Amino acid sequence: MAPVAQLRLKGVPLGWVQAVLFDKDGTMSHSEPRLIALAEARIQACLSQVSSGHRARLRDLLEGAYGARDGRIDPAGITAVASRMHNLIATATAFAQVGLGWPEALNRSEILFDSTDAAAGSEPAAAQTTEGLAPLLIELDRAGVVLGVISNDQTRGIEQFLSAHGLERHIRGIWSADHQPAKPNPMAVHHFCAQLGVDPATCALIGDADSDLAMAVAAGLPHALGYTAGWATKPRLAGQHLLIDHWSELTVHAADPANPA
Numbered sequence: 001m002a003p004v005a006q007l008r009l010k011g012v013p014l015g016w017v018q019a020v021l022f023d024k025d026g027t028m029s030h031s032e033p034r035l036i037a038l039a040e041a042r043i044q045a046c047l048s049q050v051s052s053g054h055r056a057r058l059r060d061l062l063e064g065a066y067g068a069r070d071g072r073i074d075p076a077g078i079t080a081v082a083s084r085m086h087n088l089i090a091t092a093t094a095f096a097q098v099g100l101g102w103p104e105a106l107n108r109s110e111i112l113f114d115s116t117d118a119a120a121g122s123e124p125a126a127a128q129t130t131e132g133l134a135p136l137l138i139e140l141d142r143a144g145v146v147l148g149v150i151s152n153d154q155t156r157g158i159e160q161f162l163s164a165h166g167l168e169r170h171i172r173g174i175w176s177a178d179h180q181p182a183k184p185n186p187m188a189v190h191h192f193c194a195q196l197g198v199d200p201a202t203c204a205l206i207g208d209a210d211s212d213l214a215m216a217v218a219a220g221l222p223h224a225l226g227y228t229a230g231w232a233t234k235p236r237l238a239g240q241h242l243l244i245d246h247w248s249e250l251t252v253h254a255a256d257p258a259n260p261a
Ligand SMILES: [Mg+2]
Pocket: 023, 024, 025, 026, 027, 207, 208, 209
């Protein structure tokens, strides 16, 4: 299968592609409100576990550890990018810093994560798409570009997000935390490309985290594009990647068989 369309960023041609792979959280999905709510629910549950004299310090420790302050999530912070287990360990560490022994700190963290996550999980499809996503996906799909989602969310969460916004018909495949290896192992990209039936050498990957873009480069993808509009605080991306500040900056031009250049 040959590349089918040319991607352009702010009008500048990037190259011809067969497929575009999208990260979900912070890229397709405006995840910040849900993550703020989850972090605050965890903080409130933690504060209820300690005496009033420790609460101000514990809140400060947790806000710093979570990267959740002033109604914003740090896109490079633990709430935004790390696994549930890493968040749980950070919580237990904050408990230890206000005087709990480690077994007790860990035990309390496990119990309160179970209760707060159950409450947060009751609205799995609540996240909005990032602005302008749907028109771009429709345009890419119409041009014959294969579209995939590569995320560390579970398959169920990805499917619920896509169907809540009527986007599932444009997405050819999903590579989730249920697949092995998971992101950010570059082999995840290779396995996913094989599943989609596309050549990695003609794919683009778009994500909001350095780990996404480093994975794409390590996997040999010619296009690793950073997306910066998914958070109130712009992600600070380390690599020399081209950046998308709004989906309208990315356009697609289908191949003309009579004049492919
Ligand atoms: Mg992301």
